[in-house]
Amino acid sequence: MRGAAALAVDERLPTPLYHQIYLILRNQIIDGRHNDGDLIAGEEDLARQFNVSRITARRALAELAAEGLVVRARGRGTRVIKPPSAPPIRANVEGLIENLMAMGLKTQVKLIEFDYEIASPDVARALKLEPGAEVQRAVRLRFLTDGPFSYLTTYVPASIGRQFGRKELEREPLLGLLERCGVKIGGAEQTISATLADTRVAPLLQTAIGAPLLRIVRVVHDREGLPVEYITGLYRPDRYQYRMALARVETGDRNTWSANLDPAEASVSSSNREKRK
Amino acid sequence: MRGAAALAVDERLPTPLYHQIYLILRNQIIDGRHNDGDLIAGEEDLARQFNVSRITARRALAELAAEGLVVRARGRGTRVIKPPSAPPIRANVEGLIENLMAMGLKTQVKLIEFDYEIASPDVARALKLEPGAEVQRAVRLRFLTDGPFSYLTTYVPASIGRQFGRKELEREPLLGLLERCGVKIGGAEQTISATLADTRVAPLLQTAIGAPLLRIVRVVHDREGLPVEYITGLYRPDRYQYRMALARVETGDRNTWSANLDPAEASVSSSNREKRK
DNA sequence: CACTATTTGTCCGTATGTATG
DNA sequence: TCATACATACGGACAAATAGT
Secondary structure (H helix, E strand, O other): OOOOOOOOOOOOOOOOHHHHHHHHHHHHHHOOOOOOOOEEOOHHHHHHHHOOOHHHHHHHHHHHHHHOOEEEEOOOEEEEOOOOOOOEEEOOOOOHHHHHHHHHHHOEEEEEEEEEEEOOHHHHHHHOOOOOOEEEEEEEEEEEOOEEEEEEEEEEEHHHHOOOOHHHHHHOOHHHHHHHOOOOEEEEEEEEEEEEOOOOHHHHOOOOOOOEEEEEEEEEEEOOOOEEEEEEEEEOOOOEEEEEEEEEEOOOOOOOOEEEEOOOEEEEEOOOOOOOO | OOOOOOOOOOOOOOOOHHHHHHHHHHHHHHOOOOOOOOEEOOHHHHHHHHOOOHHHHHHHHHHHHHHOOEEEEOOOEEEEOOOOOOOEEEOOOOOHHHHHHHHHHHOEEEEEEEEEEEOOHHHHHHOOOOOOOEEEEEEEEEEEOOEEEEEEEEEEEHHHHOOOOHHHHHHOOHHHHHHHOOOOEEEEEEEEEEEEOOOOHHHHOOOOOOOEEEEEEEEEEEOOOOEEEEEEEEEOOOOEEEEEEEEEOOOOOOOOOOEEEOOOEEEEEOOOOOOOO
């Protein structure tokens, strides 16, 4: 009895009802709960389901139609249009760090901001600098053929950053620049999370304000464990996803679980779907 | 010249202006751009920055204050209140799959829905079942001490799922149940992405509609490569983050990059911050 | 070819929320 | 606080296209 699960919208929220419903339906379609051409609930049905007026339900469907997720026709109902499969173009690399390099080489970059500034508390802590130390800060946009997919803010200790400038950053991946500065990169730690697009990044990433973004914060360190780069990346989830394979590894006689990241790769999907007319 | 970057709100969006501004300020505070007790822009300043009226700016600040992110006092301005550091409690496990098991054992689970149904197209494809095959579907909420942090929807082929029921699902992690059914788990593939909380999951995760969520879609397969479980998990990013360490590995004489996930772990942070009064 | 049921498209009037000055 | 403008949401009514009998 799936339909019995209480679907509800909340009138007290700042978001309009029609948009709440739109989001739910959109999720259902993207999650693959329908086949291409499937008939979905009409205006009257939706209105009953969500306990709203027909006009409100109608507007939610209109938003879906404006985005091209459904087609509507009088007397025929509302039908789901599945995107032309949008097969994820995967970077054919193995290994995560190699992948990071390959990404830097295969995509186009635009340098948005570049300056030297006093490290903010969080940045200083991550790079293990004393408060007040200077860092090089760069904001870059990364492009795929069909548009921007990532917004990267990088911090490098000024001592290292002085050895290259704007032009190098626009041409080469930062990891490569660091290596050429004599930094022996040992590894990295990263945290994957999610945020919303605010008014600064939304226009740059050509997405809507309040759209979900994948957020990856990474600290790269050299072989001595000294941090050399602090980067936070915001990614459009429709164009970039983090893919990895987990393999079970038997360790000795105990029936313990251990794991290993085997063929790890970030997949870049090229969906050309647009937001909000 | 960081402040010069054009901050703007979009009037064409369905979200009210005051709420857009609220989200921006909230992000800035959470991202650590201020220290505890820092003074932030007042009503007049905000109104100028975002090109809105003072009342609108005021309301954004009022929402922040209601959430406890700032304190406001006449004549003293608006000051940031940093959450009590909220140190992420890390699961002390090594290895990703082991981690998945440990998570299942250490956290509380509530079974929301449980039924058998015909596999939707995407589920059938992921589990390599022919269209129309039956699957066991379970929706679970996972709790930390301070509240829910993940919403999990799992699909298991009915042939396997018939061997356990509701009670087992509430007590044991699904991976353990599968093992006891004779399934030899070989590994998994997962994709990490981001979405928005819709009206179904938002109340369950005790978060706002439209809040960002980490989304992990995973297919677990046995040693023959046959899929045995399809799971999509939605996670509150303030309570659950995906942490991993990347290590550079020298492979032979070529100066190539290879990578390995070494001490991988998911960190669970216990922030007790509440949303929307 | 009706006739009908269904479903979308369009219109009205009204009440409330949002935002400005 | 007030007046104004616009968006949101409701209920109801009718027209137009489609599919089935």
